[in-house]
Amino acid sequence: MTQITLENLAHSYLPQPAGPEDWALKPMTLTWQDGGAYALLGSSGCGKSTLLNIISGLLVPSQGRVLFGDRDVTDLPTAQRDIAQVFQFPVVYDTMSVRENLAFPLKNRGLAADVIAARVSEVAEMIGMTEVLDRRARGLTADAKQKISLGRGMVRQDVNAILFDEPLTVIDPHMKWELRTQLKDLHRRFGHTMIYVTHDQTEALTFADQVVVMYDGRVVQAGTPQALFDAPEHTFVGYFIGSPGMNLLDAKIDGATAHVAGTRIALDRGYGALQGRTQIGIRPEFLRLGQGGPGLPFAVRRIEDVGHHRIVRGEVAGAEVNVIVPEGQPIPADADRVIPDPAHTHVYVDDWRAQPATQERAA
Numbered sequence: 001m002t003q004i005t006l007e008n009l010a011h012s013y014l015p016q017p018a019g020p021e022d023w024a025l026k027p028m029t030l031t032w033q034d035g036g037a038y039a040l041l042g043s044s045g046c047g048k049s050t051l052l053n054i055i056s057g058l059l060v061p062s063q064g065r066v067l068f069g070d071r072d073v074t075d076l077p078t079a080q081r082d083i084a085q086v087f088q089f090p091v092v093y094d095t096m097s098v099r100e101n102l103a104f105p106l107k108n109r110g111l112a113a114d115v116i117a118a119r120v121s122e123v124a125e126m127i128g129m130t131e132v133l134d135r136r137a138r139g140l141t142a143d144a145k146q147k148i149s150l151g152r153g154m155v156r157q158d159v160n161a162i163l164f165d166e167p168l169t170v171i172d173p174h175m176k177w178e179l180r181t182q183l184k185d186l187h188r189r190f191g192h193t194m195i196y197v198t199h200d201q202t203e204a205l206t207f208a209d210q211v212v213v214m215y216d217g218r219v220v221q222a223g224t225p226q227a228l229f230d231a232p233e234h235t236f237v238g239y240f241i242g243s244p245g246m247n248l249l250d251a252k253i254d255g256a257t258a259h260v261a262g263t264r265i266a267l268d269r270g271y272g273a274l275q276g277r278t279q280i281g282i283r284p285e286f287l288r289l290g291q292g293g294p295g296l297p298f299a300v301r302r303i304e305d306v307g308h309h310r311i312v313r314g315e316v317a318g319a320e321v322n323v324i325v326p327e328g329q330p331i332p333a334d335a336d337r338v339i340p341d342p343a344h345t346h347v348y349v350d351d352w353r354a355q356p357a358t359q360e361r362a363a
């Protein structure tokens with residue numbers, strides 16, 4: 001196990017990149033702590049696989065260095081990096097039994113037969129395949145084969161990191177939760193550094209202690225699931241994390257007041273002069289419905305009951321706005337206002353969260 005550092009790393013697939021759009025990864029410096037459980041989250045094409053392939057050694061970056069501890073591994077091939085990888089689709093030997101498949105990475109390392117046997121039965125139990133250890137992989141379902149791939153990824157204890165690239169894509173939905181829980185459990189027991197690539201926020205938030213969110217070739221925020229929820233640093237994080245995501249409204253910011261569609265909204269801190277496109281962002285959990293009185297004029301479009309709460313979908317000055325109403329709280333029949341909670345109203349400038357000018361709360 002080791003700490004992984006990406007130092008001033010950037011990558012372009014073009015021989016002579018010109019503008020920023022030619023870079024699949026824009027320059028970034030990032031540390032993955034030894035023993036951390038990370039999710040690398042973002043929508044399709046944002047650069048997740050490119051980043052993972054650079055860490056694993058499948059790809060040499062156009063710029064910057066990859067360090068495992070103090071060791072520069074930028075130009076080392078995958079085989080010399082001591083990492084385990086699990087891909088989207090199963091990688092198993094069809095002619096081998098499940099047991100032989102699981103034992104393969106350990107045999108390659110020349111481990112003693114009794115050590116291999118013990119480790120294989122431990123991993124088989126974890127992935128729920130103890131009963132089928134002596135079956136050939138050929139003929140097993142895609143689900144079962146992917147579980148073998150997960151098992152093979154986890155069987156070595158001496159790896160620097162385990163990298164998962166959308167590993168549950170082919171897994172049956174009801175098994176996904178179970179396998180994710182097992183991976184989390186495994187992380188707790190063995191403390192491997194794990195990096196788990198996904199575009200699914202539920203997978204990311206349930207698996208990882210730290211979530212690294214990518215957007216358009218950049219890491220826009222790295223933090224705990226709670227930090228990403230409480231204070232999204234970029235509008236993409238606000239929108240991508242949460243269900244529904246953060247509401248965003250164009251606003252003019254004047255000190256501790258936001259002017260939205262002709263209405264004044266109080267902020268809990270004051271802001272200096274801001275240049276660029278300014279918006280306020282409020283999660284649906286922190287908007288309250290009202291009737292007349294203060295707040296932003298709101299037109300209700302529909303109400304969705306999702307079991308433990310209701311989502312009221314509507315519009316403020318033509319922009320989509322969603323409100324989460326907790327179970328047991330009434331929805332006013334003619335709700336026509338939304339009232340933001342100032343403590344959870346963020347200000348964004350050109351999509352990045354602005355820092356208040358002062359830390360003191362406005363009166």
Ligand SMILES: Nc1ncnc2c1ncn2[C@@H]1O[C@H](COP(=O)(O)OP(=O)(O)OP(=O)(O)O)[C@@H](O)[C@H]1O
Pocket residue numbers: 013024042043044045046047048049050051199
């Ligand atoms: N081999 C390649 N040659 C040229 N461009 C590539 C190559 N692989 C990826 N790209 C481009 O680099 C960018 C990042 O792609 P990447 O596959 O890393 O994203 P991703 O977030 O993993 O997406 P997905 O979830 O769809 O795999 C995209 O614009 C993609 O088209």
